[in-house]
Amino acid sequence: MTRYKFGDHPGWAAFFAGLMLGSPSVRQALNSLQTGDLIVPVPLSAARMESRGFNQAWELASALAKQSGSAGNSDAKLLLRVRDTRPQTELAREARMANVKGAFQVDPLRLTLLTGRRVVLVDDVMTSGASLFAAAAALRQAGAAHITGMVLARTPAS
Numbered sequence: 001m002t003r004y005k006f007g008d009h010p011g012w013a014a015f016f017a018g019l020m021l022g023s024p025s026v027r028q029a030l031n032s033l034q035t036g037d038l039i040v041p042v043p044l045s046a047a048r049m050e051s052r053g054f055n056q057a058w059e060l061a062s063a064l065a066k067q068s069g070s071a072g073n074s075d076a077k078l079l080l081r082v083r084d085t086r087p088q089t090e091l092a093r094e095a096r097m098a099n100v101k102g103a104f105q106v107d108p109l110r111l112t113l114l115t116g117r118r119v120v121l122v123d124d125v126m127t128s129g130a131s132l133f134a135a136a137a138a139l140r141q142a143g144a145a146h147i148t149g150m151v152l153a154r155t156p157a158s
Contacts, residue, residue, distance in 0.1 A: 013059035016152050017067050021138070029120055029148045030064065033072035038113070039065045040075055041103070042123040042135050045084040060152060061122040072120060075104035078113060079107050079121075079135060088131060104135045106142035115143040126151040 020026045033039070037096035050052060058076045064073035083103045088096050106114060118140050123132055132149045139147050 011065040013056070013066070017060055017063035018105050018149070019027055020064060021067055021150060026064075026150060027068070029150060030068040030070040030072065033070045033118055035121065037072045037120075038078065039070070039072045039120045039122060040079050040139070041130055042121065043076070043079050043081040045081045047084050054129075056124045057122050060124060061120075063077045064122065064124040064150075072118075075113075078107055078110055079138060080107055088127065093128050097133070100130050100134040102134075102145045111142050114139065116145045117143075118148070119144045120148050120150055123149070123151050125153045125155055127153040127155045 021030075022036060030039075039061045041055060041061040043057075044052065044055045055076065058074075061076070062074045064070075065072060081103055082105045085099050085103050088099065091099055121132060121136055121139065123135075126132055126149075129149075132151070135145045
């Protein structure tokens with residue numbers, strides 16, 4: 001997993017998506033999407049994207065959409081990271097929510113795409129859930145009717 005995220009190996013996304021689709025809850029969430037519903041990755045900041053070269057959550061979201069044959073459309077540009085934040089791994093559990101509060105926003109020119117839609121929000125790893133919660137709050141505020149969070153791995157909260 002570390003090589004995938006930090007070692008410039010985006011090709012692992014298809015394999016990991018296949019593993020995720022082996023979970024009945026993942027399959028059910030994707031199968032519930034209707035035409036026009038969305039599969040959205042948790043975005044990276046511009047600085048992190050530049051240093052990493054790819055967004056691992058986007059690679060997963062895209063692979064999940066392709067492999068599942070769901071009606072949902074993957075969209076890497078709908079949810080934006082509008083503020084660079086410290087890496088969550090550097091922070092204690094209590095500081096993580098404050099770190100990502102207000103860090104995400106839906107593209108203002110595309111707000112109408114979310115009204116009444118179901119969204120599957122994809123990230124690679126979840127520890128405290130702070131990033132997923134903050135991203136989901138931005139989607140909800142923009143009008144998403146239902147949001148399902150989906151992650152590849154869960155790490156113990158520190």
